[in-house]
Amino acid sequence: VSAPQATYVHLGRAVRRMRQARDMTMEELADAAGMHLTYLSDIELYGRNLTWDKIAGLARGLGTTISALAASAEDERRRDHDGEAVQS
């Protein structure tokens, strides 16, 4: 039993995409999620292996749920692998 999973790099990209879709600045989201701007920037650009609580804070700041944020990360993963014959 196994399913390909989005990585935390995809999670970071999903955060960025959802933030931009909401016309939020990084400052606004960092504020809403209670994290430093530099940390949010790292998350969006490189990904970080965030804990559930931090993911919940980001989701809350985006006005969405963890499941919706994770689904968006899975979309990012699909974008990555579209057109490739990847098993991963």
Added chain:
Amino acid sequence: VSAPQATYVHLGRAVRRMRQARDMTMEELADAAGMHLTYLSDIELYGRNLTWDKIAGLARGLGTTISALAASAEDERRRDHDGEAVQS
């Protein structure tokens, strides 16, 4: 902008519920997720503030996605708050 979020206690309950729905033992899931049985037991009973990678490992072991696991955690949260007038 804010949305109520499932906590990691709800995540642990969701793992247990999905594992049982699949007729998997804790041993089988711990094996599939590459974690110790005692750690999985802690997660299911008390919750742990897991990182994205560990959540991905559990989802993979359950043959599901992180978003589906998170949605199940949100169901657990709703079960908790049903009938209560909670704002949280």
